[in-house]
Amino acid sequence: MFQKVLIAEDADYTSSGIEVALRDMQIAEVAYAQYCDEAFLKLKKAWLDNKPFDLLVSDLSFKEGMHKQRLSSGEELISEAKKLQPSLKTIVFSIEEKPYRVQQLCNELEVNAYVWKSNHGQEELKKAVQAVYNGNFFITPQLAHALRDKVSFEVTDYDIFLLKQLAEGLDQKEISEILKENHIKPSSISSVEKRLKLLKENFNANNPTQLIAITKDFGLI
Incomplete structure (x- = not known):
C-alpha cells in the first residue's frame, strides 16, 4: 500500500x-x-x-x-x-x-x-x-x-466558441464575422456550417436548439 x-x-x-x-x-x-x-x-x-x-x-x-x-x-x-x-x-x-x-x-x-x-x-x-x-x-x-460514447468525440476550444455563439442566438453568418474579428480560423461560413453539422451528428441533435440543450447538459457551455 x-x-x-x-x-x-x-x-x-x-x-x-x-x-x-x-x-x-x-x-x-x-x-x-x-x-x-x-x-x-x-x-x-x-x-x-x-x-x-x-x-x-x-x-x-x-x-x-x-x-x-x-x-x-x-x-x-x-x-x-x-x-x-x-x-x-x-x-x-x-x-x-x-x-x-x-x-x-x-x-x-x-x-x-x-x-x-x-x-x-x-x-x-x-x-x-x-x-x-x-x-x-x-x-x-x-x-x-x-x-465513452458521445463525449469520446474530441470537442475542441473552437467547438466551444461556436457553441457559445450559437447559444447567444447568432446565426452562422454572424458567427463567421466574429471569428474573423477575433482572427480565429477557419472563419468562413461554410467552415462554421460544416463543424456545426458534425457536432449535431455527434450529439444526435436535430437542430441548433437541441444541440445547445444537449451540450449544456454535458457541461460544454
Missing part, C-alpha cells in the same frame, strides 16, 4: 470523509493541505528532501484564502505536481460530475482515478486508492459514461 499520501482539500479534513476512508488502509503517513499553494510546497519539499509523496488526492475547487494563491484550483495543482514529479499518482475527489469536465480532467491531466463526492464517496475513494496502487485506473461507476 502507499506509504505517503497528501490530501488537498479545503474542507475540514477530519470531517471530509477522507480521513475515515484512509484510516484503515495501512498508510504510514497522511499529510493535509487546505490550499493548493500549500499542497504544492509540501510536495516540493518532500521531493527535494528525497522523501516524495506516493499519492496526491485533491479536490478541484478551493475557497479563496486571506492571501492570493498562485494555484487556485485542484486542476492547476495536479498539473504543476506532475511537472515536478511525473511519477506521482493522482486522484481527483470532487463533486464535479459534468461529463465533459470529467473527460477533460481524465484525458488531459491523465489522473489515475476520478472519485465523485457522493453518498458513497468514502467507499469509492478506498476502492480508487487500492486500484491505483495496483496499477489500475478507477472512475466512479456513475461517471464512467463520460469516457
